[in-house]
Every structure is written in C-alpha cells, then in structure tokens.
Amino acid sequence: xxxxxxxxxxxxxxxxxxxxxxxxxxxxxxxxxxxxxxxxxxxxxxxxxxxxxxxxxxxxxxxxxxxxxxxxxxxxxxxxxxxxxxxxxxxxxxxxxxxxxxxxxxxxxxxxx
Amino acid sequence: xxxxxxxxxxxxxxxxxxxxxxxxxxxxxxxxxxxxxxxxxxxxxxxxxxxxxxxxxxxxxxxxxxxxxxxxxxxxxxxxxxxxxxxxxxxxxxxxxxxxxxxxxxxxxxxx
Numbered sequence: 117x118x119x120x121x122x123x124x125x126x127x128x129x130x131x132x133x134x135x136x137x138x139x140x141x142x143x144x145x146x147x148x149x150x151x152x153x154x155x156x157x158x159x160x161x162x163x164x165x166x167x168x169x170x171x172x173x174x175x176x177x178x179x180x181x182x183x184x185x186x187x188x189x190x191x192x193x194x195x196x197x198x199x200x201x202x203x204x205x206x207x208x209x210x211x212x213x214x215x216x217x218x219x220x221x222x223x224x225x226x227x228x229x
Numbered sequence: 230x231x232x233x234x235x236x237x238x239x240x241x242x243x244x245x246x247x248x249x250x251x252x253x254x255x256x257x258x259x260x261x262x263x264x265x266x267x268x269x270x271x272x273x274x275x276x277x278x279x280x281x282x283x284x285x286x287x288x289x290x291x292x293x294x295x296x297x298x299x300x301x302x303x304x305x306x307x308x309x310x311x312x313x314x315x316x317x318x319x320x321x322x323x324x325x326x327x328x329x330x331x332x333x334x335x336x337x338x339x340x341x
Binding site for chain 1 (some may be wrong): 237261263265270271272273274275278318320322328329330331332333334
C-alpha cells in the first residue's frame with residue numbers, strides 16, 4: 117500500500133509570505149503528526165491531529181498552524197515566514213491516536229529567502 | 230521547540246563489523262522508545278521499538294537494549310553493510326503527553 121505522501125517536495129518562499137504544506141497519510145491511518153527538522157535543532161514535534169482535532173502541540177509560535185480533513189489528509193500553514201523557518205517539514209501517520217508505530221513521509225524542503 | 234542536543238555524533242565502521250549506536254534519553258516517565266534510520270533525502274524510517282517493560286528486543290540484524298536505571302538506549306547492528314549508512318535517531322514517548330521526542334541523531338558511515 118502507498119506510503120505517506122507530502123506535497124510539494126520543495127518550496128522556496130520569501131520572508132513575510134505564508135505557505136501551506138500538504139500530507140496524505142497511509143490509507144486507514146487517522147493520526148497525522150508534523151515535525152520540523154533543521155541541522156541546528158534536529159527533529160522537533162509541531163502538532164498531531166486525529167479525527168480532525170488537534171491532540172497535541174509542540175512549542176512553536178502561533179504562526180504555525182494545521183488542520184485535518186475528514187479523509188485524514190492534513191495541511192500545515194506557516195504565516196509571516198522568517199528565515200529561521202527554512203527546514204525539512206515531515207509528516208508522519210499512524211493508525212490511531214494510541215498506536216505506537218508511525219510512518220514518515222519524505223518531507224517538504226522549505227527554503228525562506 | 231523541544232529538542233535534545235545540537236551536535237551530530239558520527240560513527241565510522243568497517244563493512245562486516247558490528248555497530249553500536251548509543252542514546253541517552255531525558256524523561257524517566259517515557260514508556261516507549263523507537264529507533265529510526267534516515268537516509269539522505271528521505272524521511273525517517275522505523276527500525277525497531279521497545280517498551281519500557283523490556284530491556285532487550287531483537288529484529289533482523291538489529292538489537293535494541295534499554296537501561297532504565299541510567300536512561301540509556303542502544304542500537305546494535307550486526308554485520309554492518311554499506312546500505313546501513315544513514316543518520317540514526319532514537320526517540321522517546323511519554324504516555325501522558327503522547328508526544329515523541331527525538332534525539333540529535335548519530336551519523337553512521339560504513340567503510341567498504
């Protein structure tokens with residue numbers, strides 16, 4: 117079965133703009149989590165969605181937001197982009213909120229200039 | 230954001246040798262631990278996991294050891310192959326928060 121897919125794979129934006137990233141989980145998976153990966157800070161948890169509700173949130177400013185649709189697909193949005201937002205944004209899905217194993221997508225590489 | 234460490238340790242091993250990658254975790258309340266492998270240009274890939282009620286778990290060519298006393302986790306890779314070259318992350322999950330916290334990662338380089 118198909119894995120987690122993320123679109124777009126690469127994105128270049130300028131400071132002050134906003135961006136929306138998309139994630140389609142593995143079929144049958146209802147929980148989607150988002151992570152930011154940078155060389156300096158490593159992999160950091162952004163938020164988790166299950167049944168269209170945010171279940172958990174990391175320590176990121178309000179410029180970072182997300183949502184989940186009834187088909188479990190998820191989007192994350194970053195407004196008023198800063199240079200420091202340049203990162204690989206990873207989406208991971210798991211079958212349910214209490215499942216242990218999560219599967220990652222290939223990520224979206226965001227560059228802010 | 231939450232993170233563990235800023236530096237990426239590196240480990241170089243000869244092909245065919247065994248590799249041991251170590252990780253110190255932060256929260257004694259964590260009940261579930263995972264090892265991920267991340268190859269260049271890809272997302273992290275699940276390798277093996279272990280729950281806090283165990284101290285050892287074996288998979289195919291990999292073994293994870295958990296020492297809760299000193300909050301230490303290790304990943305052993307037997308007969309390391311060039312395809313094992315990647316960055317390896319340990320991760321912990323605390324039940325009450327249900328968030329997964331990743332370690333800084335270790336870069337494994339296999340010398341043919």
